[in-house]
Amino acid sequence: MNGRPEGEKSMRKIGMVVAIANELGRVFRKFGDPKETILHGSMDVHVFDCGKYTLCVAHSGAGEIGAAAATELLIACYGAEFIVNFGVVGGLTEEMKRATSAIVKRVVHYAYDTSAFDGTVPGQYSEFPDVYIPVSESMTERAAALHPDLPLVTIASADRFVADPEEKKALHEQFGADICDMESAGIALTAHRNGVPVLMIKTVSDGIEGGAEEFARECVRTAEMALETAVEIIGGLE
Numbered sequence: 001m002n003g004r005p006e007g008e009k010s011m012r013k014i015g016m017v018v019a020i021a022n023e024l025g026r027v028f029r030k031f032g033d034p035k036e037t038i039l040h041g042s043m044d045v046h047v048f049d050c051g052k053y054t055l056c057v058a059h060s061g062a063g064e065i066g067a068a069a070a071t072e073l074l075i076a077c078y079g080a081e082f083i084v085n086f087g088v089v090g091g092l093t094e095e096m097k098r099a100t101s102a103i104v105k106r107v108v109h110y111a112y113d114t115s116a117f118d119g120t121v122p123g124q125y126s127e128f129p130d131v132y133i134p135v136s137e138s139m140t141e142r143a144a145a146l147h148p149d150l151p152l153v154t155i156a157s158a159d160r161f162v163a164d165p166e167e168k169k170a171l172h173e174q175f176g177a178d179i180c181d182m183e184s185a186g187i188a189l190t191a192h193r194n195g196v197p198v199l200m201i202k203t204v205s206d207g208i209e210g211g212a213e214e215f216a217r218e219c220v221r222t223a224e225m226a227l228e229t230a231v232e233i234i235g236g237l238e
Helices: 021-031 064-078 137-146 165-175 184-194 212-237
Strands: 013-018 036-040 043-049 054-059 082-091 101-109 132-134 152-157 179-181 198-206
Touching (some): 013 021, 013 064, 021 043, 021 054, 021 082, 054 064, 064 082, 064 184, 082 184, 101 184, 137 212, 152 165, 152 184, 152 198, 179 198, 184 198, 198 212
Parallel strands (some): 013 054, 101 152
Antiparallel strands (some): 043 054, 101 132, 101 198
């Protein structure tokens, strides 16, 4: 890995979490047929031999619970040393327009709230000093060095598709979030608790005034952009 700190071992097993079918389809078109596919209950994992590394891709389905389960599966059962997630998201600011790609630097699980009994604030897990779930700083910095044109962003994440422009603006105002999705909190929290680095590359499919129709119209194109960017960065890291 270019610029790897002394003594850090090369990562040979990479786990990838994809939420929706069209994102998984993009992976197949990019890498071809997997060398094997394993079904774990209703979740499938596709294993690709990518030469320098083995890529294990779990199709989580939409939502935080599936994303967290897929991340844990890749780490516990497949020995993933690094988790990467790409996907399409909603934009929460005027700057985050359709087809803008970004590197996630931190995540807020905005629907999580235990403040009534433990003294935290809405969105805060007690193990963290504030509402933000950190994303691996070393990986984020390396990705930014390889792709300096991509902004570093905060993502708001919860089991909710956000279509209302006013709700999008409120998420930005309350949490300083730039984009939103339904999986990042589950992935980031699970990876963090396992001590496994994670990299998230997201591309905006629907802007601040967009909703479900714009998402559906732009989803395929933006998913392809996110995957291409993620693969380029993985290649650079290796």
